[in-house]
Amino acid sequence: MAVPALRGAPARAGVKPPRLSFIRQSLTIASKDLRSELRTKEAINASFAFAIVILLLFSFAFEPTQQQTREMSGGLLWLVFAFAGALILNRSFARELPNDCLDALIAAPVSGAALFFGKALANVALLFAVELVSLPVFGIFYNVPWMQQFWPLVGIVLLGTWGITVIGTVFSAMTVNMRLRELMLPMLVYPIMIPGLLAAVQLTTPLVMGQPLGADSMIWLRLLVAYDVIFTALALALVETVLVR
Amino acid sequence: MNPIEAAGVWKYYGDFPALRDISFGVESGACMALLGRNGAGKTTLLRIVAGLAHATRGEVRICGAGARDTRARLSIGVLGHGISLYDELTAYENLALFARLYGLSDPSKRAMEWLERTALDRVKDGRVREFSRGMRQRLAVARAFLHDPSVLLLDEPFTALDDRAIALLQSLLRDAIGEGRTILISTHQLREALELATHVALLVRGRLAYTGERTEQMLEDTGWLYRHYGEPQPARA
Numbered sequence: 183m184a185v186p187a188l189r190g191a192p193a194r195a196g197v198k199p200p201r202l203s204f205i206r207q208s209l210t211i212a213s214k215d216l217r218s219e220l221r222t223k224e225a226i227n228a229s230f231a232f233a234i235v236i237l238l239l240f241s242f243a244f245e246p247t248q249q250q251t252r253e254m255s256g257g258l259l260w261l262v263f264a265f266a267g268a269l270i271l272n273r274s275f276a277r278e279l280p281n282d283c284l285d286a287l288i289a290a291p292v293s294g295a296a297l298f299f300g301k302a303l304a305n306v307a308l309l310f311a312v313e314l315v316s317l318p319v320f321g322i323f324y325n326v327p328w329m330q331q332f333w334p335l336v337g338i339v340l341l342g343t344w345g346i347t348v349i350g351t352v353f354s355a356m357t358v359n360m361r362l363r364e365l366m367l368p369m370l371v372y373p374i375m376i377p378g379l380l381a382a383v384q385l386t387t388p389l390v391m392g393q394p395l396g397a398d399s400m401i402w403l404r405l406l407v408a409y410d411v412i413f414t415a416l417a418l419a420l421v422e423t424v425l426v427r
Numbered sequence: 428m429n430p431i432e433a434a435g436v437w438k439y440y441g442d443f444p445a446l447r448d449i450s451f452g453v454e455s456g457a458c459m460a461l462l463g464r465n466g467a468g469k470t471t472l473l474r475i476v477a478g479l480a481h482a483t484r485g486e487v488r489i490c491g492a493g494a495r496d497t498r499a500r501l502s503i504g505v506l507g508h509g510i511s512l513y514d515e516l517t518a519y520e521n522l523a524l525f526a527r528l529y530g531l532s533d534p535s536k537r538a539m540e541w542l543e544r545t546a547l548d549r550v551k552d553g554r555v556r557e558f559s560r561g562m563r564q565r566l567a568v569a570r571a572f573l574h575d576p577s578v579l580l581l582d583e584p585f586t587a588l589d590d591r592a593i594a595l596l597q598s599l600l601r602d603a604i605g606e607g608r609t610i611l612i613s614t615h616q617l618r619e620a621l622e623l624a625t626h627v628a629l630l631v632r633g634r635l636a637y638t639g640e641r642t643e644q645m646l647e648d649t650g651w652l653y654r655h656y657g658e659p660q661p662a663r664a
Contacts, residue, residue: 206527207528210524210527210528211528214513214516214524217515217516217520218513218515218516221515221516221554222515280509280514281509281510281511281512281513281514282507282508282509282510282511283509283511283512283513285477285479285505285507285509285511286505286511286512286525286570287528288478288479289477289478289479289500289503289505290500290525290528290529291497291500291501291528291529291530292528293497422495426478426479426480426481426495427480427481
């Protein structure tokens with residue numbers, strides 16, 4: 183087969199193309215993941231359906247009109263987000279398995295940190311989309327004035343989602359070659375998520391009941407921010423070791 | 428300094444030594460055929476050279492840099508067992524994605540050039556999952572060559588290729604050797620590999636049993652090296 187030569191500058195060994203910045207590499211990975219997911223809708227459809235079903239079942243299990251149920255609604259909400267998130271996180275690195283795509287990404291001049299960060303960004307976007315759809319459903323089923331503190335609530339949901347996603351994305355890379363990864367991922371990540379989830383629940387409960395965050399909530403906010411920062415730094419430092427063994 | 432240098436490479440899987448004290452170099456413009464029966468350690472060695480796995484002991488250097496160094500990764504083109512392409516993306520999107528990841532100055536133009544070169548430009552907007560096997564393989568070859576690598580690492584590249592893809596790959600590899608690129612090719616298909624190779628290495632149970640120039644005798648009798656070292660000859664040789 184005759185192969186036509188390339189037009190323009192001839193290929194020369196040793197010529198180094200310009201390197202992409204960390205952020206641009208991450209955004210390239212994130213946009214690839216989002217495009218793949220939006221075409222197949224494998225994870226997001228399952229996650230969305232799961233979130234709605236769990237919210238519905240919880241509303242049957244607990245009496246939504248009772249004050250006590252409203253007070254634990256923040257916890258219910260984060261349970262739903264964590265369970266629904268596991269479905270998205272499981273797919274994060276698993277989508278690289280067909281055709282050995284992960285090998286091509288690891289062989290490319292993309293740092294493990296940029297690969298992780300891009301995947302984490304895509305996971306946050308997908309999980310946040312599920313959360314945004316779940317919130318109105320939650321408001322209807324549990325009869326809570328969740329819109330009254332909308333922007334603070336969005337901020338806390340984003341902080342909590344980032345924490346869940348960072349841990350989940352690293353463990354998704356760690357469990358990608360395991361046979362029982364769908365089971366292993368939640369088993370490994372949920373215990374580590376406890377501090378972040380605890381802070382997110384404490385901050386979310388007053389917000390979904392329409393109350394602003396008080397001074398006593400600041401300790402939880404600091405815990406959530408610290409959790410996000412520490413685990414993001416740990417993940418960025420460790421992911422290369424996780425990917426190349 | 429050789430573009431590919433391995434020094435004292437060991438790789439253990441648990442207690443099992445998959446590679447034992449492997450040392451070799453591939454000089455610029457050389458094509459080394461890495462031979463050995465199944466389980467000899469060819470893929471493990473290629474993965475370590477490609478920076479996809481760490482050696483338990485020893486070191487691999489690509490163009491003077493460690494195998495996981497960004498400089499080394501910019502220099503390497505890898506074609507492995509899988510096509511390493513996303514089924515749900517189009518042919519163009521796949522190539523443009525890797526062109527971006529390799530930091531090429533005009534990813535779109537580069538992707539289109541390689542689509543034309545592999546005669547896939549008419550189906551550039553088709554998703555890879557809709558492609559025939561031969562088309563997928565040609566696109567995989569385009570992905571591996573896209574960023575103009577000076578070192579090519581090919582693991583069983585002729586396996587399951589259709590005639591058109593074999594002809595494309597052989598043509599590209601001959602051009603690459605002519606341009607002074609360095610090639611390490613692992614294969615069971617001795618005829619195709621030995622026609623291209625300037626050097627040969629034989630792995631036997633994780634050890635490098637032979638390394639040297641490819642001789643005319645090897646080309647005339649492709650199973651000679653295996654027989655000489657008491658190894659069963661691959662069925663397709």
